[in-house]
Amino acid sequence: MPMDKSKKEKTGKTQGSNGIIIRKAVLGDMGQIINNWKCLMDLNSKYNPVANRRKANYVEIYRRFLKKQIKGRKSAIFVAVNDGMIIGHLMMEIKRIPPVYEIDEEGFVDELFVQKEFRRLGIGTLLLEQGEKWARRKGMKQFSLHTNVKNAGARRAYAKFGLVEFMLKLIKPL
Numbered sequence: 001m002p003m004d005k006s007k008k009e010k011t012g013k014t015q016g017s018n019g020i021i022i023r024k025a026v027l028g029d030m031g032q033i034i035n036n037w038k039c040l041m042d043l044n045s046k047y048n049p050v051a052n053r054r055k056a057n058y059v060e061i062y063r064r065f066l067k068k069q070i071k072g073r074k075s076a077i078f079v080a081v082n083d084g085m086i087i088g089h090l091m092m093e094i095k096r097i098p099p100v101y102e103i104d105e106e107g108f109v110d111e112l113f114v115q116k117e118f119r120r121l122g123i124g125t126l127l128l129e130q131g132e133k134w135a136r137r138k139g140m141k142q143f144s145l146h147t148n149v150k151n152a153g154a155r156r157a158y159a160k161f162g163l164v165e166f167m168l169k170l171i172k173p174l
């Protein structure tokens with residue numbers, strides 16, 4: 001079912017016509033975000049098993065990071081909620097760029113994930129829109145992210161959102 005344009009409610013939440021709500025994450029969301037993030041990690045491992053090998057305590061490390069990102073002033077996490085369940089999230093941060101450039105910081109997407117059964121409903125786009133608005137409110141003049149070159153679906157979604165491919169990361173395992 002395609003999602004109509006979202007409407008902003010007085011509560012500050014954004015609600016799609018099919019009942020999916022986009023709101024800022026709170027600490028109580030951490031368990032569900034972590035479960036979704038594990039799926040994202042598994043996808044990344046398929047693209048590059050060596051570069052994406054995880055430490056034994058990776059979940060604990062991420063839990064600490066996530067808490068910091070939820071509470072921080074230079075970061076924000078938006079969650080998509082359906083029937084009380086978190087079915088997707090977007091993590092944003094203000095990222096510094098070498099100070100020689102006029103644009104020396106940007107709104108950077110650390111993570112974007114939508115559960116498989118909820119894809120192609122416009123939820124990823126709604127999350128990106130919230131991330132972009134947050135970056136604008138923070139005074140950012142640039143919005144960016146990294147994605148895997150093999151992730152054709154995400155690349156298509158980002159292009160549709162107006163993001164232009166700009167850099168290519170090259171790696172060589174040593």
Ligand SMILES: CC(C)(COP(=O)(O)OP(=O)(O)OC[C@H]1O[C@@H](n2cnc3c(N)ncnc32)[C@H](O)[C@@H]1OP(=O)(O)O)[C@@H](O)C(=O)NCCC(=O)NCCS
Binds near residue numbers: 113120158160
């Ligand atoms: C990438 C992702 C977040 C997109 O979320 P989504 O909710 O499905 O995206 P949307 O419904 O807003 O898609 C917007 C547009 O992007 C394009 N698109 C999205 N997924 C696509 C796919 N798999 N193949 C081709 N085009 C795709 C389409 O043009 C789509 O518009 P349409 O459905 O009207 O044709 C989601 O597929 C996902 O979570 N994937 C797994 C995790 C991942 O790869 N995250 C990104 C890491 S950088």
